Amino acid sequence: MKTYTFPPDHCYGEVFGIAKTTTGTYVCPGWHLVPDGTTRDQIRFNITVNTSKKEVTPIAPKSLTSKRKWTVNGSKEGVTYQITEINGTWDCSCPAKNFFRGDCKHIKGKKSEKISA
DSSP states (O other), X not given: OOOEEEOOBTTTBTOOEEEEETTEEEEETTTEEXXXXXOGGGEEEOTTOOOOOOOOOOOOOOOOOOEEEEEEEOXXXXXXXXXXXXXXXXXXXXXXXXXXXXXXHHHHHHHHHHHHO
């Protein structure tokens, strides 16, 4: 029976699970790839084992090409909200934008002004 040895996790020690996903079978925590059909009896931990860390390449933020901002009146008198559109992504400071999926009525209104303009 082939065994697979990994370093113990710094938080969980030798506590682990085997996760089967669409991309393969893994020993977690750590997401160590193992062959399909690997059992718990085949997993060992050794503090001296050094698994190579994957090199992470930082992703540069997208350059800001378009940013627009509007202040709109809310339904109640004296209440205003901020609408922003950054590179095609819309946001509004109203409560409805946080509670519902999709655009709130303020964003829909600004988009319709933009189309008709």
